[in-house]
Amino acid sequence: MRKIIALGVAMTAMFGIAQAQETKTIGVSIPAADHGWTSGVVYHANRVAELLMKEHPGLKVVVKTSPDPATQANALQDLEVQGIDALVILPTDPDPLVNAIKEVKGKGTFVAIVDRAPSVNDDSVRDLYVAGNNPALGEVAGRYIKEHTPDAQVVVIRGLPIPIDQQRQDGFDKGIAGSNVKVLDRQFGNWNRDDAFRVMQDYLTKYPKIDVVWCQDDDMAVGVLQAIEQAKRTDIQYVVGGAGSKDMIKKVMDGDKIIPVDVLYPPAMVGTAMELTAAALYDQVPVRGTYTLDATLVTKDNAKGFYFPDSPF
Numbered sequence: 001m002r003k004i005i006a007l008g009v010a011m012t013a014m015f016g017i018a019q020a021q022e023t024k025t026i027g028v029s030i031p032a033a034d035h036g037w038t039s040g041v042v043y044h045a046n047r048v049a050e051l052l053m054k055e056h057p058g059l060k061v062v063v064k065t066s067p068d069p070a071t072q073a074n075a076l077q078d079l080e081v082q083g084i085d086a087l088v089i090l091p092t093d094p095d096p097l098v099n100a101i102k103e104v105k106g107k108g109t110f111v112a113i114v115d116r117a118p119s120v121n122d123d124s125v126r127d128l129y130v131a132g133n134n135p136a137l138g139e140v141a142g143r144y145i146k147e148h149t150p151d152a153q154v155v156v157i158r159g160l161p162i163p164i165d166q167q168r169q170d171g172f173d174k175g176i177a178g179s180n181v182k183v184l185d186r187q188f189g190n191w192n193r194d195d196a197f198r199v200m201q202d203y204l205t206k207y208p209k210i211d212v213v214w215c216q217d218d219d220m221a222v223g224v225l226q227a228i229e230q231a232k233r234t235d236i237q238y239v240v241g242g243a244g245s246k247d248m249i250k251k252v253m254d255g256d257k258i259i260p261v262d263v264l265y266p267p268a269m270v271g272t273a274m275e276l277t278a279a280a281l282y283d284q285v286p287v288r289g290t291y292t293l294d295a296t297l298v299t300k301d302n303a304k305g306f307y308f309p310d311s312p313f
Contacts (some may be wrong), residue, residue, distance in 0.1 A: 020139040023058045024281050027079035029089040030114075032067040033312070034190065036219040037243055040267030040313030041090060044080045048271035052278050053096035059278065069096040076100045086277045090270055091236050094118035101125055110275045110280055128282070129290045130273040132135040132265040134164045135171035136295035140263050141214050141240045142175020144297060149211055149237060150179040151265060154267035155203045157224065168216050184210065197223030211237050212240045218245035218262065218313075225258065242265070244298060244306050245313045262298040264306065267313060269293055 004238040027046045028049065033039035042065055049061035062079060064106065066072035076097075088106050091097045101118075102125055103230040105111045112128035112261050113121070121129060121268065145152055156172070169186070176183075184207055188195035196215060204227060213228075213236060215221050221241030228236055241248055242263040249258035300308055 009110055010174045017111065018227045023085060024085045025060045025062065026086045026274065026277055027084035027087060028063040029072055029075050029079065029087065029275060031090060032065040034067065036245055036313040037267050040311055041270050043311045043313065044268040044271045045242055048274045053086060056278065056282055066092060067139055068131045073097060074099040077210050078105055080104060084109060088114065088270065088273050089275050090114040091116045098125060110277060110279045114270050114273045127288045128273065128276060131267055131292055132269060133295045134167040137170035137216065137242050137263050137265050138171030139175040140171040140295045140297050141242065145212055145214065145259055146176045146179040146181055150181065152211035153182050153184055154212045154214060155184050155207065155210055155211060156186040157199050157213070157251045158186055158187065159216045161188060161293060172214065182298060189215060191217045191219060193219045193223035196220035197227050200224045200227035207233050207235050213239040215239070216242050218243045221248060246308055246311050249298060249303050249307045252298055252300055254313045255300055255309060264296040264298060266293065
């Protein structure tokens, strides 16, 4: 009887080890680091990949970067050949990749799409969708300006003429509604620091008094600050950017008067999607659906929790 019990315990232990070491593969397909935010995506994808593989000894996470949709479609084929159990993808451009993603999902692979949703964003394309809150990014910035400088004259530097830019603009207008905040101008900076530098130079030439600058992206905020410094303008009270770059978060932590806050649209969201995907594979928890991350207002009080000094962004 004791031998039977001992054998049963040993078999249970062996079964537990086998479960713990069950081999799974997650493919992660993301854009190449073509600007600050995507360099942050690459950093966090690799960071979380290492953490997940330590947590799950049988897990293999393969991260592939691609500069354009055609290259990314090829990367998906390569991942399929390797035999993945799940795919986490932040598309370079979602619509041209829909068929390639559907092909992966059609083989029974768990698919998580991050940030950039295709026009058809339903369970025929993905199991999970993780993204930032674009309307809230604008609204949180607008509300901050409304509360702290309700009579401000503001210039706005937009991103690109695409739907998420309009969502952010609409959110900003909602945030400042009911105040005396006056928007002097809105121009596109293409989420690029050099373009934002040129737009800000134009604003500084056209408007003798500017109280606040709102730009949707921390990369653009770098260009804005350079233009202000070069022009030696002292009328600008502060600049509100967005995304959560380490440089801007550090300025907030240090109490920099011209960057008092930042609004999160974190590149670390790719890590959130990877963590949830691993949970679906190993823990069988119900993670299917849409996860929208908060557009958190980063202040001096909470900035430390969003600071990644080793990140390139």
